[in-house]
């Protein structure tokens with residue numbers, strides 16, 4: 026009985042030891058699992074934090090780059106200009122606007138701020154600026170054709186403005202509603218110009234182009250619109266046209282510095 030008891034006792038002890046070992050094993054497995062889970066959660070958190078950091082750094086740099094970028098699309102506001110005598114007081118300009126009529130001054134606004142300055146010659150040798158202006162004015166009665174220009178520059182360099190700069194004149198065909206046309210008087214059939222006419226044309230064009238912020242590509246001849254031999258001298262002498270444009274460019278810069 027004593028022996029049996031001892032055995033039983035012994036069995037129980039071994040059993041207990043076995044159980045203890047098994048429990049220890051389970052414990053270790055659980056701890057291992059817990060460690061793994063902790064590492065996993067910390068890892069995921071770290072990844073999330075790193076992503077958040079990358080996104081905010083990227084956002085910060087993009088924002089800074091946007092702020093550093095120069096504003097290229099500047100909105101240019103050009104007040105509409107009708108008469109220019111007051112605007113350019115150092116030029117001999119007389120405003121003698123035509124009567125509003127269907128043949129030479131339709132009284133219609135340009136569709137936009139003037140985009141082109143178009144140069145013409147009167148094709149009427151020896152005629153004065155006033156004669157040309159009166160010819161346009163009389164079209165309202167003669168009704169013989171549609172013609173006019175915003176400006177006529179005479180043989181003495183006198184400048185007559187016939188049509189306001191923000192209104193359509195009938196001179197440059199399909200560009201009529203976006204341009205300012207200038208008629209130049211000339212002494213003879215060759216179509217070449219007096220110095221006075223030529224110089225005042227350079228000054229007027231330079232001032233108009235500065236006012237409307239036009240680049241040199243937007244100074245053109247009637248010839249460039251329709252292929253018509255106008256202004257004759259500048260069509261037949263391309264080099265002279267380039268020289269004229271050179272003077273305009275020079276005076277534009279000069280006026281800008283003033």
Ligand SMILES: [Zn+2]
Nearest residue numbers: 145146247255
């Ligand atoms: Zn013309």
